[in-house]
Amino acid sequence: MNKIFLSLLLIAASAARISAADKTAAAGGEPDFSSFVWPVESGTYKPGAGVELAQGLCITCHSTEYVSTQPPLPRKFWEATVKKMKDKYAAPLPEDNTALIDYLTNAYGVK
Secondary structure: OOHHHHHHHHHHHHHHHHHHHHHHHHOOOOOOOOOOOOOOOOOOOOOOOOHHHHHHHHHHOOOOHHHHOOOOEOHHHHHHHHHHHHHOOOOOOOOOOHHHHHHHHHHHEOO
């Protein structure tokens, strides 16, 4: 099964669970997320210096496919993406992300 299809299937299943909880909340009750289970991560980041940063930081919010399905992009893209994750999505990233950006550029960037 292709990775994109599988990712979409998992998103749809998660959305259905969240939708059911939203309906409960709309009816005046508290949403019940006790049965919500995140799908198991099946992907891996490419090996390289700094891979442990991506595994420890990036995967806390999204699957490896979010990174691996991007086309090869320049360092400026990865700098902006890491900044966006930290500033807009409150990703728990350290102040100095040079090593993470180096890894993403080397593993997934323009060669």
